[in-house]
Amino acid sequence: MTRKKFHHRSSHYQQSRLNNRRTNNITRPQSQSSSIDSSSSLSVAISDETPKEIPGYYYDHEKNRYFKIMPNKAVGSSNPFSADSITKRVEEKARELVIPNQIPNGISLLLDREINFNKPIYTFKSENRQILIKSLRQVGSIVPTAIERTPIKDFQIHPYFNKILYGDSFGNISQMKIKCTSSSCMEIYNDQMAKLTSEISSVRLDRTDLLMATTLGDTVASGNMYILKLPSGPYRDTALDVRYTYRSGSTIWTSSFSEIDSSIALGSSRKLSVIQGWEEYPCVNNFKTNSDVFALDFDRYQPDIVFAGCRDGKLRIYDIRSDCSNSHYGIGPTISQQSPICHIRQIGAWYILSDGMDGSLSLWDVRNERRNFDKTYVYEPVLEFKGNVNSTNIQYGFDVNLKEDIVAIAGQDNKVRFFSINTGRTIRYPIGPFKDKVSALRFCTWDSVGLNPELDERGEGIWMAAGKEFIWWSIGNNDM
Missing domain, CATH: 2.130.10.10 (YVTN repeat-like/Quinoprotein amine dehydrogenase)
Structure with a gap:
């Protein structure tokens, strides 16, 4: 009897729960008093799934947040969230590791991470060297x-x-x-x-x-x-x-x-x-x-x-x-x-x-x-x-x-x-x-x-x- 009660859900209840889950995945931007500008970051709820890639945003695994990639001309190339800084950060992380696709736990995801539909520089240069060998x-x-x-x-x-x-x-x-x-x-x-x-x-x-x-x-x-x-x-x-x-x-x-x-x-x-x-x-x-x-x-x-x-x-x-x-x-x-x-x-x-x-x-x-x-x-x-x-x-x-x-x-x-x-x-x-x-x-x-x-x-x-x-x-x- 207990098992049947757990499975008895109305369609209205299920739809309401699905909507709540969708709205909780990404929170609203922080206020202007935050140390990080509201236009530069989005927070993500902790999940077992791989975070989705959002064009124009960089996902930081350590902070579990999305950070907006800012134009170099607007904030300067030295800004930690500028396009140059984030591209350099991704390249440095890729070079620290060997990235075979078959390594357990998906280490190859580091190379597959994309910024605005562009592949990381490490992968791009590696593919160029392979073209040279061919x-x-x-x-x-x-x-x-x-x-x-x-x-x-x-x-x-x-x-x-x-x-x-x-x-x-x-x-x-x-x-x-x-x-x-x-x-x-x-x-x-x-x-x-x-x-x-x-x-x-x-x-x-x-x-x-x-x-x-x-x-x-x-x-x-x-x-x-x-x-x-x-x-x-x-x-x-x-x-x-x-x-x-x-x-x-x-x-x-x-x-x-x-x-x-x-x-x-x-x-x-x-x-x-x-x-x-x-x-x-x-x-x-x-x-x-x-x-x-x-x-x-x-x-x-x-x-x-x-x-x-x-x-x-x-x-x-x-x-x-x-x-x-x-x-x-x-x-x-x-x-x-x-x-x-x-x-x-x-x-x-x-x-x-x-x-x-x-x-x-x-x-x-x-x-x-x-x-x-x-x-x-x-x-x-x-x-x-x-x-x-x-x-x-x-x-x-x-x-x-x-x-x-x-x-x-x-x-x-x-x-x-x-x-x-x-x-x-x-x-x-x-x-x-x-x-x-x-x-x-x-x-x-x-x-x-x-x-x-x-x-x-x-x-x-x-x-x-x-x-x-x-x-x-x-x-x-x-x-x-």
């Missing part, structure tokens, strides 16, 4: 004219000069002065700068004047690390000053410079080596990993944290201030995948992008580790990228653009694929196949043009090392 075509290739022509293992593009610094399988470190536009590429000169002990495993640039190179090692000697002082200026100068050397006692697979201080990380066989203060008083800490370290990245927000991707498929996080003798597995959560980790890259403050030798490519949240009742851990990426091909090698090309919204990765089929880090989708059809495997690749941008007139003609595109040659893909005649 426009890439092969412009040309360069076979370096150094003394020895051997397979290229790794390279870096100088940020302020048109130079490529690279290492090969014979242990040579060379520089190649280039001219690369959107429609052509050519070598101006090529010089061998150093001859190291064995095959080059990694080449890294710190700031603009320091080059770090590591060697794998061989049956005679273990892997070594060298820090070389580059010649200043764009001129032809092959004189290198060796600033620091380190012998690991084992194979060195990879290396990384800290972007905050002078720390260096080396990934070796079953250990992570961190060198601090190498310029004056070097301090070396060796952390046990129980697995070979194939990939490294310093935390760009916490200078004492190092991410290490290992052969056993685990990502270990180390605090270099801790006691290295007790840091057997690192600190904090570990990420586990089914195959060896080949490359890693920190994206934003909490996300790690990693690829595996089984062709996987995943985005992980380091805060997302969960423990079951049986004390086992569950590792789930927030986003998975489908289509990469790999099953045999850790040294295929991998790079993320400066804005951290596009990843390029080379596969075992000698093709290069591009993915949107925000959505996980492929941006274009794979390019290739090339004659040889793509051992390294690097995005080339205009970001440093304003610092050096020499870069005025630098094209936007991507360099790839395939076998013994460099291949240049740019936007061709579709120059944006």
Whole structure:
């Protein structure tokens, strides 16, 4: 009987309740004595539903209110409710987070928020970069004219000069002065700068004047690390000053410079080596990993944290201030995948992008580790990228653009694929196949043009090392 009474409602009662609900959703404007002008805000009742978007109004989730977007000419661009201020606020919030659509709780809503039917600037610029990737075509290739022509293992593009610094399988470190536009590429000169002990495993640039190179090692000697002082200026100068050397006692697979201080990380066989203060008083800490370290990245927000991707498929996080003798597995959560980790890259403050030798490519949240009742851990990426091909090698090309919204990765089929880090989708059809495997690749941008007139003609595109040659893909005649 009670159930029937609850369901017995007259149509007049239901219509009255519906009208009250509609009128209570948005209250009347505040009086003029309020600290906020009545024409600049509307309050919203707390609801489980997503607030509706009202043209000309900005919804602030923290204050649970609508604020009217005021014209810049009327209140000034510095006013917190001006169009410029609100647009800047939305852009800053979008850049603080990685915005994959599949992340739980709808984090992608931050990018989908619209102001007067216009998409946020972050999304707009990201879409423009994807259009640029779709426009890439092969412009040309360069076979370096150094003394020895051997397979290229790794390279870096100088940020302020048109130079490529690279290492090969014979242990040579060379520089190649280039001219690369959107429609052509050519070598101006090529010089061998150093001859190291064995095959080059990694080449890294710190700031603009320091080059770090590591060697794998061989049956005679273990892997070594060298820090070389580059010649200043764009001129032809092959004189290198060796600033620091380190012998690991084992194979060195990879290396990384800290972007905050002078720390260096080396990934070796079953250990992570961190060198601090190498310029004056070097301090070396060796952390046990129980697995070979194939990939490294310093935390760009916490200078004492190092991410290490290992052969056993685990990502270990180390605090270099801790006691290295007790840091057997690192600190904090570990990420586990089914195959060896080949490359890693920190994206934003909490996300790690990693690829595996089984062709996987995943985005992980380091805060997302969960423990079951049986004390086992569950590792789930927030986003998975489908289509990469790999099953045999850790040294295929991998790079993320400066804005951290596009990843390029080379596969075992000698093709290069591009993915949107925000959505996980492929941006274009794979390019290739090339004659040889793509051992390294690097995005080339205009970001440093304003610092050096020499870069005025630098094209936007991507360099790839395939076998013994460099291949240049740019936007061709579709120059944006």
